[in-house]
Amino acid sequence: MTENIRVNVHHVTRVEGHGNIVVDVRDGTIEKCELQIVESPRFFEALLCGRPYYQASHITSRICGICACGHAITSLRATERALQVQLSEQTVRLRRLVFHGELLDSHILHVYMLVAPDFLGVGSVIPLATTHPEVVKRALRMKQFSGDLCAAFAGRHTHPIALTVGGFTQFPTLSKVAELRERAEALRADVDATVELFGSLPWPSFERETEYVALVHPDYYGFIDGEIGSTDGYTLPIDQYRQVTNERLASHSTAKHTAFNRDSYMVGALARYNLKHQHLHPRAKAAAAHLGLSAPCYNPFLNSAAQVVEIVHCIDDVILLLDEVLKRGIEWEKPAPITLSPGARGVGACDVPRGILFHEYQIGENGLIEEANCIIPTGQNLGNVDRDMRALVPTLLTEPEDSIRLKMEMLVRAYDPCISCSTHFLNVEFVGK
Amino acid sequence: MATKPKIAFFDFTSCEGCQLTVVDLLQTHLGLLDLVEIVQFREAMSEKGEDYQIAFIEGSCTRKSDEARLQKIRAQAAVVVALGACAHLGGVNALKNYWPIEKAQRYVYGEHGQDAYESYPARPISAVIPVDAVIPGCPIDRHEFLRIVQLLLQGRAPHLPDYPLCVECKFKENACLNYHGIPCLGPITRAGCDAICPSYGDGCEGCRGWAPEANFAYMREILRGHGLSDADIDARFTMFNHYQFQQMGEPAPVTTPLGPDRTAPLPTSTFAAPKED
Numbered sequence: 001m002t003e004n005i006r007v008n009v010h011h012v013t014r015v016e017g018h019g020n021i022v023v024d025v026r027d028g029t030i031e032k033c034e035l036q037i038v039e040s041p042r043f044f045e046a047l048l049c050g051r052p053y054y055q056a057s058h059i060t061s062r063i064c065g066i067c068a069c070g071h072a073i074t075s076l077r078a079t080e081r082a083l084q085v086q087l088s089e090q091t092v093r094l095r096r097l098v099f100h101g102e103l104l105d106s107h108i109l110h111v112y113m114l115v116a117p118d119f120l121g122v123g124s125v126i127p128l129a130t131t132h133p134e135v136v137k138r139a140l141r142m143k144q145f146s147g148d149l150c151a152a153f154a155g156r157h158t159h160p161i162a163l164t165v166g167g168f169t170q171f172p173t174l175s176k177v178a179e180l181r182e183r184a185e186a187l188r189a190d191v192d193a194t195v196e197l198f199g200s201l202p203w204p205s206f207e208r209e210t211e212y213v214a215l216v217h218p219d220y221y222g223f224i225d226g227e228i229g230s231t232d233g234y235t236l237p238i239d240q241y242r243q244v245t246n247e248r249l250a251s252h253s254t255a256k257h258t259a260f261n262r263d264s265y266m267v268g269a270l271a272r273y274n275l276k277h278q279h280l281h282p283r284a285k286a287a288a289a290h291l292g293l294s295a296p297c298y299n300p301f302l303n304s305a306a307q308v309v310e311i312v313h314c315i316d317d318v319i320l321l322l323d324e325v326l327k328r329g330i331e332w333e334k335p336a337p338i339t340l341s342p343g344a345r346g347v348g349a350c351d352v353p354r355g356i357l358f359h360e361y362q363i364g365e366n367g368l369i370e371e372a373n374c375i376i377p378t379g380q381n382l383g384n385v386d387r388d389m390r391a392l393v394p395t396l397l398t399e400p401e402d403s404i405r406l407k408m409e410m411l412v413r414a415y416d417p418c419i420s421c422s423t424h425f426l427n428v429e430f431v432g433k
Numbered sequence: 434m435a436t437k438p439k440i441a442f443f444d445f446t447s448c449e450g451c452q453l454t455v456v457d458l459l460q461t462h463l464g465l466l467d468l469v470e471i472v473q474f475r476e477a478m479s480e481k482g483e484d485y486q487i488a489f490i491e492g493s494c495t496r497k498s499d500e501a502r503l504q505k506i507r508a509q510a511a512v513v514v515a516l517g518a519c520a521h522l523g524g525v526n527a528l529k530n531y532w533p534i535e536k537a538q539r540y541v542y543g544e545h546g547q548d549a550y551e552s553y554p555a556r557p558i559s560a561v562i563p564v565d566a567v568i569p570g571c572p573i574d575r576h577e578f579l580r581i582v583q584l585l586l587q588g589r590a591p592h593l594p595d596y597p598l599c600v601e602c603k604f605k606e607n608a609c610l611n612y613h614g615i616p617c618l619g620p621i622t623r624a625g626c627d628a629i630c631p632s633y634g635d636g637c638e639g640c641r642g643w644a645p646e647a648n649f650a651y652m653r654e655i656l657r658g659h660g661l662s663d664a665d666i667d668a669r670f671t672m673f674n675h676y677q678f679q680q681m682g683e684p685a686p687v688t689t690p691l692g693p694d695r696t697a698p699l700p701t702s703t704f705a706a707p708k709e710d
Contacts, residue, residue, distance in 0.1 A: 041495070043526075043538075045540060051668060064448050065450020065452070117479070126471065144461070155635070158457075159450065170633040
């Protein structure tokens with residue numbers, strides 16, 4: 001057994017934002033095992049204060065280039081719930097399409113460009129363009145469709161334009177919708193090939209049971225609104241999100257941690273899969289079986305596999321939604337009206353690619369934001385990543401340091417952390433004692 | 434053929450959306466990889482080369498330790514390009530400059546945030562190091578990125594349109610939003626994005642910075658014509674350009690006098706008692 005191990009990964013690559021991994025094992029005992037977050041602080045909640053309500057979704061989309069639409073839609077839901085806005089069925093439907101477009105884009109980026117290189121023994125997707133051109137071209141083709149889907153309804157993916165309080169500022173033509181419908185259908189071959197590829201990868205075997213938290217809906221695999229569900233058997237309305245996220249300052253850490261019913265919980269694709277796999281479309285269920293996923297799954301590395309399952313599900317959902325749009329046509333409706341009142345509060349929740357995201361605003365009668373709170377999935381996952389790292393390291397002590405380093409990086413990457421999103425943490429010091 | 438120019442991407446305080454836009458560009462222009470050698474791009478690759486000629490920098494400078502990193506990049510790179518509104522203008526990051534930094538730290542991170550968080554007012558990178566070229570926008574326009582990279586590779590000086598966004602809107606035959614009751618900053622904003630926001634029915638928010646000789650007074654008149662208050666107009670002017678207004682000696686009035694302040698401590702759980710670490 002290796003007695004002394006030092007792993008120090010400065011600025012983990014192929015993740016969004018800046019984090020360091022530090023592992024220090026002496027005489028077979030873990031002295032230090034931490035994911036340090038060294039992202040520069042963003043202060044989004046402070047910079048929302050005093051801004052007009054209609055700017056909130058455009059400002060908060062700038063929290064993250066990857067999940068810009070997710071932030072925008074969550075922000076809009078918080079504003080709309082505060083200002084008592086009733087959305088039309090069409091708005092709900094079109095927003096789901098934008099949301100799916102982004103989820104597809106984000107998951108494809110993550111599994112192909114950030115995760116796959118680890119399994120193919122390269123440092124990035126770039127050499128794969130030479131060695132595995134068909135894989136890279138497929139990923140780019142799928143990403144392009146996802147981006148085009150967002151762009152058709154929202155103007156662009158980073159940062160969406162046409163999403164506004166109460167509805168949309170612009171609509172695509174039906175011929176554009178029909179074209180997307182055709183492309184989505186054609187993409188199924190790429191989706192199948194994706195399932196094949198990721199079904200053949202040797203996922204590290206590691207399990208640690210934890211609590212999984214996701215948005216749940218009575219009869220479908222949803223991402224917007226709904227209720228907060230937990231694998232520990234609890235369900236809460238989203239207005240009570242603070243009881244789940246339960247932010248607190250941990251001793252020896254300036255980072256805010258979250259904990260629901262245990263020390264930590266996990267959000268994201270695997271959490272969603274564990275909580276609502278029964279609502280997946282049939283092809284997605286088949287993909288899960290092919291990828292070796294079965295609920296409940298306690299292997300965090302398989303979060304990437306759950307993302308592949310969601311790619312399959314969302315493509316099918318996109319086809320259904322586009323069919324619905326084609327059937328009903330598009331009405332060029334004006335955004336729904338708002339009602340201003342003193343101290344109006346609203347919570348918005350979406351299950352964005354990396355897990356549940358909450359925005360809460362208080363908006364004054366003058367339409368200016370008085371208070372803002374944003375709780376980001378990566379922040380919620382941090383405590384769980386730490387506990388996984390501490391459980392994983394002892395199983396790796398016989399391996400060379402390079403291999404330990406790679407596994408630790410792969411674990412962090414599996415969570416698909418979005419560090420620049422996480423307005424809530426700084427130097428996270430997880431000391432394994 | 435001569436050796437390929439080595440380029441590197443760096444990020445400071447930002448959402449990394451501009452770098453993602455570069456990744457998106459590869460969907461249609463994979464051949465770009467044949468023309469340059471990317472030696473550093475942390476978001477997309479593990480290799481970290483320190484030998485580069487062109488540095489693309491995304492994000493604002495928001496803390497003391499950013500300065501040394503910027504200077505190191507400047508010392509290495511022959512050409513430094515500010516990528517996107519955060520690097521170019523300060524962007525939305527500069528909205529925090531409205532408040533004393535301690536107030537923002539306390540608001541977002543609580544008592545401890547003040548001591549542990551290194552942060553100061555946000556600035557564009559040109560406030561710290563000389564910048565050779567700018568690719569504006571929030572996010573950047575991928576076609577403009579391509580155009581400027583082409584110019585740089587040919588050894589030519591990159592340039593930006595020196596006319597306002599309205600020109601592009603006219604070329605696209607868009608209906609003028611300001612004529613249709615939707616406030617739009619197109620008349621004072623530098624063109625180059627193909628007027629993407631007005632084309633999707635939303636008024637320009639000025640993310641590309643101001644056009645030369647922008648007429649703020651007349652823009653204000655147009656916006657007053659929409660029934661907007663001066664506070665509303667300032668909020669629109671400053672969304673991406675708060676730093677610029679500060680530099681012009683016209684800090685926009687603070688619209689919420691108290692600034693960010695928690696009216697009550699964040700409620701703790703009654704549902705499941707938190708366990709201490």
